Amino acid sequence: MSAAAEVQRTAAVDLGALLDAGDGAVVTLVAGETRLAAHRAVLAARSPVFRAMFQHDTLEASCGEVRIADVGGPVLRQLLSYVYTLQAPQLTDTAPELLAAADRYGLSALKAACEQQVAAQLEVETAAAAAVLAVRHSCPSLTAAAVHFIRATDYKVMATQGWADAMRSCPEYLTEVSRLLSEPLARAVAPAVPALPLGDPGRSPAVAARHTLPPPDDATVSHLRSLSQQERGRRLIEAAEQGAAEQLRELLAAGADVGARGECGGGYTVLHWAAESGHVAAASCLVSAGAEVDARTRLEQRTPLHWAAYKGHAGVVRLLVGASADPNARDRWERTPLHWAAEWGHAGAAAELLLAGADRGARDERWRTPLDVARENRKQELVDMLTQR
Structure with missing residues (x-):
């Protein structure tokens, strides 16, 4: 020594x-x-x-x-x-709070040590909170580690309650996280290797690179800008329906209208298509770009949340309610998203709606509650869920 x-x-x-x-x-x-x-x-x-x-x-x-x-x-x-x-x-549990306190009082070495410990503890359910913490307190190493982790887990983090909670409580910081996720990997600050245990294939930098979406190509974006707004909108809808997040980013970078609607009479927005198809990453990309979460279709007056509940896409439901989508929105038949989840027996979607404050006593135009609908369609799991208090 x-x-x-x-x-x-x-x-x-x-x-x-x-x-x-x-x-x-x-x-x-x-x-x-x-x-x-x-x-x-x-x-x-x-x-x-x-x-x-x-x-x-x-x-x-x-x-x-x-x-x-x-x-x-x-x-x-x-x-x-x-x-x-x-x-x-x-x-263990106190590392995020100690990091914030260290930042507040200018203890840079302690802050750096906390960064490494939070990065080493990243999990699917907590990664959103860690990413928000990193952005809020200007932690480049932890920010890079969280972005790599979210990519490495195929964006499953976006379908967690943690992501929904972060979107509800810290939307400005989560918007920045979403922006970083859409950027080329080369622009991100390389994470400290010791912060990610290499023995865990779910956290390995090599796996992160393998699952990272390719960066938007400048030549592709330039070509897309030469297309008409109508054509860009058509392609945006197609990419949303297919869950092609890479193409969505390229089209949005080229100026495509995030609120574009299809030419069919239904008038579905891009977010409607992503929600109906159950693509969490695509839906998150659109929400971060400013898509209207409570937009209505022209004929049925359904919101994207109606469609996600109808199809049973619990991850998209969680994402949308986290972005302040109305869980009690009424469609043409006075049905709420919970009515549709109840009719088709989608317990996961129904649970997310109830957690978000969905009214189990709401009545449609035939004066039926979601419980009535579940009973009519013999969806016993939903009957049990809706009769519990």
Whole structure:
């Protein structure tokens, strides 16, 4: 061990002992019911935010108490422990919260360590939250890792409750994540290899590359721009029906109208076609590009959510309600999406609608509730689901 490393280790140990003793502490950190004593000089030495706070005539400097917002007691203890010891804890559930706190107080080394730990824990259900966290706190390594992971899992992340929750609570950050997913892979910052366990084929960079959609080709986009708006709209609808996300991105980049409707009398929008066909990645691409989630067909007055429920595409239902689609929209026959899911026995779609606030007591033009429809069509699973409270 070098002399400099030994001095740093000894200093960290000594400061750790100082924290445990609490002698001479002149400031109290407060998070909820947790109150921890700390030394003003140590906080100022480690964090530029604390340093600025104590150097100026602030409330914290005068009263000797600092309230740490949006942080729980365990995270506050981990944050303070790092300030005194410079040792990043090995985290599980609290890594995202500690990353946010480290960013807020300018602890860049701790933030980087948390980035690696969040990246190593990526799962299909949590990847959306991790991606949003990365964008919100400007974490290039974690952002790249999350984008690679979403691509590597064939965009299954977009069909999770986590994605729907992120779209509902942080739409501006998820829009940026969707933009990054549509960009050429070469433009993304390469993820730190240690952050993705190579033993897991679902997380291997090689697998990510294999499943990544090809980048929009400049020559192709240029050619598409030379087509009429009508032709671009026709091709956009065709790509949505087929779930061709790559072609959708190229056409949208070429200026195709995301609200284009088919020439048939039904007047389905592009998003209607993607929803009816059950293509989650295509639907997400369109929603991110500004497609109207509650657009109506001309004759049936159905929304894309009606079609997704009718066909039983639970992933698309989850995506649409996460984008604020109305779960109680009425079609020409006064039917809600839940009526259609009940008629055809689509339990997964019905469950997503109920979670989104669908009204199980809504009545259609024949005065039938979704439960009545399920009983008429002998869909016992739906009958059981709709009779539960």
